[in-house]
Amino acid sequence: MNAFLALMKRDLASVARERTILIAILIQLFIASFSSALLLGLLSLYDPDAVSVSARVNLRVGIVGALSDALVPFLRERGVQVVRYDNLDDAVGGYQQNQVDAVVMTPNASNDIVTLDLYVPRAEARASLIQLVLQEPLRRYENVLRAERGIVTRYADLKGAPPTTFEFLYSVILPVLLFFPAFVAGNLVADSLSEEFELNTIETLLAAPISWSTVVGAKILAAVLLALAQCALWLALLRLNGTALENLPLLWVMGGVLAGMYGVAAAFIAVWFKNREQAQFVYALALMGALGASYLFGVSPLTMIARLAIGDAYTGAGNVLVYVVFLGVMVLALGVMLTRRAVK
Amino acid sequence: MIQIRTIAWREISRLRQRFSGGVSPVAVLILLAVLGALAFALRDVSALGSGLYRVGVRGDAAEIRDSRFETMRVDAATGAQLLATRALDVVVDGGAVIARDDAKSQYAVGALKRYLEKQQVVELAATQEITRAFPLRVQIHSIDAALDTPPQEPFIPSLQAPPTPFADVIVAFLYIMPLSFISIFFTSSFMDEKIKRRLTLLLSAPVTPFQIIMGKMLPYIAFATTATAGLALVTRAPIWLALAIFVPTSLFIFAIYLMVPLLYRTFQDTTFIAMFVTTMTAVYLVFPAMFTDLSELAYMSPLTLAVKMYRGEAFGWQEYLFPSLPMLLIFGITLYVSSRLLHEEFLMTYQPLTYKLADALYWIMDLRRPALSIFVMSFAAVPMVYLAQLILLAIATNLPLRFMLGAALVASAGVEELVKTMGIAVLISRREVQSLRSVTLLAFLSALGFLIGEKLLTFISLGIVSQTFLSAALFNTGFLFVPLAAHFCFTAVVCLLYTRARIPYVAALAGGIVLHTIYNVLIVRGSL
Structure with a gap:
């Protein structure tokens, strides 16, 4: 037991000395902030519902024609400033004097098909933004036209809140923050084991009265402890940031279990290949494969983590237990493999 | 040139040696499995928020088939009760939608709204006459140049998809993945030789540091170029254009990975710095490309050019040079810098990173x-x-x-x-x-x-x-x-x-x- 602790301490100390863990945390912070940047920047630009939420869009539209009465309220509700003009020339003049950003011309009479003419600036970026903002008012106007033609649309007046941020936070950011420490743990185990093999220090270690399982187990446990510390940090930061998280202890345990699974898998691979390049390569591939496969078979822990965090009524300790049992099986298998190797 | 070739051949045989002994078939199998699973996962990109909402349905409610919604049939009483105890987020009772006022329930309604809108369009298109179902057309004109541009096809608002370049960016990102793998091998090889002091041996031979670097890099550049051309072939992109876009990118990535083994010494360091570098480059490449057509700054990433290529849109020399030139320049500078740093004294001194960087500047x-x-x-x-x-x-x-x-x-x-x-x-x-x-x-x-x-x-x-x-x-x-x-x-x-x-x-x-x-x-x- 003492040997186990000493080995674990040695591994933790080497991680601390090389400041590896700092880089790892930096990467995670970077990924998280990048993801939220992507969310805020990109989704608010491409997501028609969110565009008006971001206050930066301040669009003025000039409108011409007799059929405009039905469209104007939808535009205003969307936060678009509407300026009426008598004819197209005046409206284009208004654009040139920088009074409006775009012009909508409606036909004078309603036919079977109503064709609107939309005049936008030539700059691609500006034009696509305008189209994006106008999309929702145009759809609502389309529903009005449908009603005039006797087609009833169900669920047309649903409101709700734009869900993208919510979905992104719980189904991307949170799982990533719990998965990444696990990924790092696996990397640490793979690296430190294959380093022992390549520098032949493993022979020295095994010459001491320590078993294979002690060496490997100590390395895995050190990595898991680091992962648990990181998960605690991320969960605390998310809470500080005002994100509501239910089932906190279970989430934390889940982070540790994932780290254990990754660590054991990495140990398998490293002991098998004994060579860093191969071990890292196979580890990375196996990891992607496992993620894809778990997604494929619908047992993805991603959904479970998200459900735990939002306080889903049907998800709880039982679901986490399944993963704990699975981890136990993996540890047993690794133990068997290591004892066999020692016998050889 | 002959020296470079010799070193390149040596590198290839070293790589073959490292990867002999059973790994190649395993790796290939896993790689295939990974790609298959990935392709399947990517098929449904809207899986954002999978399984997040619980919906109770009753009566002739619209059918909900989306990975985000977990549905169950309820009667009126249990529906109301489950909704009140937060076991359900929203209840769809025939044509009506019942929700609570809290955030979680409102998000569910918002998500449901989007899904139902999309479904409605599909249903209308299938059941109704097209002019009645879609009575609105929008014709886009350019306001600056009144008549000289030919008018585009008019669009139907409810059939218009938002112009997200998601799919294109993901395809473009496929080019980056083999590049990072290949450059990680390049780094590993350098690191390995540094630790085992074989570089010292090489340095005492009558070759210049530049020749060593070029020789060791050449096979990997060849792999990277082949991978790029292969991907272009598979995705039916113009090969020469793809090469023109991604060769500067791969040189840039190699340049960055070249610096890693020069500055670091342990395996763990290399792995983590490599991870950091991968993240940074991925962010730098992907992030701007997501804003294709929305901001001119998108051109800072070569992936934007690739997105344009896949859309069959044209771009000019200026747009091409804007991301590519800095990358090529950085590659050139890094080559120069590392050939000045590749000597015994710099490689074998162990110091904290800041000293090491100062040391590097001193030697340059x-x-x-x-x-x-x-x-x-x-x-x-x-x-x-x-x-x-x-x-x-x-x-x-x-x-x-x-x-x-x-x-x-x-x-x-x-x-x-x-x-x-x-x-x-x-x-x-x-x-x-x-x-x-x-x-x-x-x-x-x-x-x-x-x-x-x-x-x-x-x-x-x-x-x-x-x-x-x-x-x-x-x-x-x-x-x-x-x-x-x-x-x-x-x-x-x-x-x-x-x-x-x-x-x-x-x-x-x-x-x-x-x-x-x-x-x-x-x-x-x-x-x-």
Whole structure:
């Protein structure tokens, strides 16, 4: 037991000395902030519902024609400033004097098909933004036209809140923050084991009265402890940031279990290949494969983590237990493999 | 050339040796499985928020088939009860939607709204006559040029998909994945030889460091190019265009990975630095490309060019050079730098990273001609500064507007001051220059070199980013004399604080950054 602790301490100390863990945390912070940047920047630009939420869009539209009465309220509700003009020339003049950003011309009479003419600036970026903002008012106007033609649309007046941020936070950011420490743990185990093999220090270690399982187990446990510390940090930061998280202890345990699974898998691979390049390569591939496969078979822990965090009524300790049992099986298998190797 | 070829062959046989003994079939099998699973996962990109909402349905409610919604049939009483106890987020009772007022339930309604809208369009298209179901057409015209452009096909609002380049960016990103794998092998090989001291052996042979680097890099560049061409072939993209876009990118990635083994020593370090570098490059490449067509700054990433390529849209020389030229320049500079660093003394000294970096700067410079070295260094660092500033700008855009401007200004001032003064600081700390006169002269030359480089790059990039007002602050254009004087002042202040007032370099640098930021703010105020 003492040997186990000493080995674990040695591994933790080497991680601390090389400041590896700092880089790892930096990467995670970077990924998280990048993801939220992507969310805020990109989704608010491409997501028609969110565009008006971001206050930066301040669009003025000039409108011409007799059929405009039905469209104007939808535009205003969307936060678009509407300026009426008598004819197209005046409206284009208004654009040139920088009074409006775009012009909508409606036909004078309603036919079977109503064709609107939309005049936008030539700059691609500006034009696509305008189209994006106008999309929702145009759809609502389309529903009005449908009603005039006797087609009833169900669920047309649903409101709700734009869900993208919510979905992104719980189904991307949170799982990533719990998965990444696990990924790092696996990397640490793979690296430190294959380093022992390549520098032949493993022979020295095994010459001491320590078993294979002690060496490997100590390395895995050190990595898991680091992962648990990181998960605690991320969960605390998310809470500080005002994100509501239910089932906190279970989430934390889940982070540790994932780290254990990754660590054991990495140990398998490293002991098998004994060579860093191969071990890292196979580890990375196996990891992607496992993620894809778990997604494929619908047992993805991603959904479970998200459900735990939002306080889903049907998800709880039982679901986490399944993963704990699975981890136990993996540890047993690794133990068997290591004892066999020692016998050889 | 013969030496380079010899080293390249040696590298290939080394790689074959490392990967002999059973791994190749395993790796290939796993790779296939991974790609299959990935393709399947990517098929349904809207899996965002999978299983997040619980919906109760009753009566003739619309059918809900979406991975985000977990549905169950309820009767009126249990539906209301489950909704109240938060076991359900929303109940769809025939044509009505019942929800609570809290956030979770409202998000569910919002998600449901989008899904049902989409379903409705599908249903209408299937059951109704097309003119009745879709009575609205929108015809887009250009407001600037009234008649000379041919009008586009009119669109139907409810059938118009948002112009997300998600799918295209993912395809473009497929090119980057093999590139990072290949460059990780390149780093590993270098690292391995460094640790086992075989590099020392190579260095004592009659070959130059440049030949060693080129020789070791060549096979990997060949793999990368083959992978790019292969991907282009599979995805039916024009191969030459794909190569033109991605060869600079792969050289850039190799350049960065070349620096890793030079500066680090243990396996763990290499793995994590490599991970860090991968993240950074992925962010730098993917992030701007997501804004294709929305912002001209999107062109800072070559993936934007790839997105354009897959859409069959044209781009000009300027758009091509905007991301590619800085990457090629960085590759060239890195090659030069690392061939100066590839020698026994630098490789085998173990010191903290900051010392190691200072050491690197020391070795890069030609100590017999410090003035020229400083000038060239500041000049050559401009592409890197430029890339760093673009990354900072991309990150800053998601801050609120007030902070965004401030943060971008401070950060860009920081990068510039660091680059201009670090060489001089190293010379001072190693006692290579002492006198007030020579420090001032070096500060002037550094400012001059930086300014010339900056103006040259501005000349290339101005056509692209001129519409972004921030670029006015970052690549300020004005009378040449004012920026030169300003650059010189800040550089000189930092150097003099460091050498005369004996203030630590970091603190002296902070002083320079404050001055530079004030100057930047004045410029922005003036130009707005």
